[in-house]
Amino acid sequence: MDMMEAKILSLIELTSSYFILELEAPKVAQSAQAGQFVMLRCGPGYDPLLSRPFSIHRRQGNRIWLLISVVGRGTELISLSRPGAQLEILGPLGKGFRLIEPGRSDPPAQALLVGGGAGVAxxxxxxxxxxxxxxxxxxxxxxxxxxDLLAIEEFEKLTTKLHLSTEDGSRGEKGLITGVLGDVLEQDTGFRQEIFSCGPWGMLAEISRIAEERQLPIQVSVEARMACGVGACLGCVIKAKAPEGEDYGIGDYRHACVCLEGPVFEAEKLIWN
Ligand SMILES: Cc1cc2nc3c(=O)[nH]c(=O)nc-3n(C[C@H](O)[C@H](O)[C@H](O)COP(=O)(O)OP(=O)(O)OC[C@H]3O[C@@H](n4cnc5c(N)ncnc54)[C@H](O)[C@@H]3O)c2cc1C
Ligand code: FES
Structure with a gap:
């Protein structure tokens, strides 16, 4: 897979820390699956040298949208781009979410989506x-x-069941979203629930614990520092449980490339401490 040129169609600043980038990227848009990501160059030059990974936030026709949090030099440079400019892009990459089927099962399926900050992307x-x-x-x-509560209006178009929380109590419930999830799971909804989550590692670890306690299936999209995005540099490895009976000479775990095996994993297959 080669880098491609993607034209910037719009760049909308949501707050001083977040923006949405709309790109014309037909090949990515037409084949992307939810949970996959792209590697994006930060500008026309090679400084910074490495592309940065971003999840695909939306796609429609030949267009994709990225929801980007400005955290360092690369994301700041991207935020300064202008519509009409071209950025190099590679993707779609990685393994996305396994989708669930609607109510053929008994009880019917229900998806619980849990996002923290730019993790809603x-x-x-x-x-x-x-x-x-x-x-x-x-x-x-x-x-x-x-x-830091992002994409709220878009989620409101898709469901009436939207729960919000902020650590400072400025909107929604005061506290962590993991607490709200725990409370909602206490209620018996009559559904076969499956959790899908993306956010900081600590949040994912806690949600995985909650899911394990209740024996609920859970898929998580995890982040790691990435240099290549295609399995060549091994810079993105995390610890995953070794399959029964297999010994990798490093204990009861193995290394999993987030860019190839992930970024979406079944949470029970990862080591969270
Ligand atoms: C598969 C994947 C999907 C991603 N999707 C999105 C997305 O949709 N939207 C979004 O805003 N961000 C996303 N990220 C994170 C994004 O790639 C980084 O924030 C970005 O590369 C930072 O580049 P920078 O040059 O601005 O920051 P740098 O100057 O490289 O780093 C600035 C600070 O951010 C930290 N940091 C950088 N990258 C990461 C990372 N991957 N994980 C944790 N901390 C990091 C550094 O340690 C440093 O403290 C994703 C990462 C991965 C691996
Ligand atoms: S980013 Fe290079 S191997 Fe995953």
Whole structure:
């Protein structure tokens, strides 16, 4: 797979820390699955040298949208791009979410989507895919402050079951979104629930613990520093459980490339400590 040129169609600043980038990228848009990502060059030059990974937030026709949090030099450079400019892109990459089927099972399936901060990025694409299959959705969005609650209006179009929380209490419930999820799971909904989540590692670890306690299936999209995005540099490895009976000479775990095996994993296959 080669780098391609993608034209910037729009760049919308959501807050001083987040923006949405709309790109004309036909090959990516037409083959992307929810949860997959792209490697994006930060500008026309080679400084910074490495592309940066971003989840596909939405796609339609020949266009894709990325939801980007400005955290360092690369993302700041991208935020300074202008519509009409071209950025190099590689993708779609990685393994996306395994979608669930609508109510053929008894009890019927329900998807619980839990995102923290920019972690909602792949979850909107997923929500649109699941809503298209008539899978009932409950969405949980958490952030430090109300400015970190992203894509709320888009989720409201897909479900009436939207739970918000902020650590400072400026919007939604005060506290962590994991607490809200725990409370909602206490209620018996009569659905066969499956959790899909993306956000900081600590949040994913806690949600995985909650899911394990209740024996609920859970898929998580995890982040790692990436240099190549295609399995060549081994810079993105995380610890995964070794299959029964296999010994990798490093104990009861093995290394998994986030860019190839992930970024979406069944949470029970990872080592969380
Ligand atoms: C598969 C995947 C999907 C991603 N999707 C999105 C997305 O949809 N939207 C989004 O805003 N971001 C996403 N990220 C994170 C994004 O790639 C990084 O924030 C970005 O590369 C930072 O580049 P930078 O040059 O601005 O920051 P740098 O100058 O490289 O780093 C700035 C700070 O951010 C930290 N940091 C950088 N990259 C990561 C990372 N991957 N994980 C944790 N901390 C990091 C560094 O340690 C440093 O403290 C994703 C990452 C992965 C691996
Ligand atoms: S980023 Fe290079 S191997 Fe995953």
């Amino acid at each position: 792949p979850l909107l694409f997923l929500a649109e895919e699941l809503a298209g299959r008539q899978v009932p959705l409950t969405v949980f969005v958490g952030g430090k402050t109300s400015a």
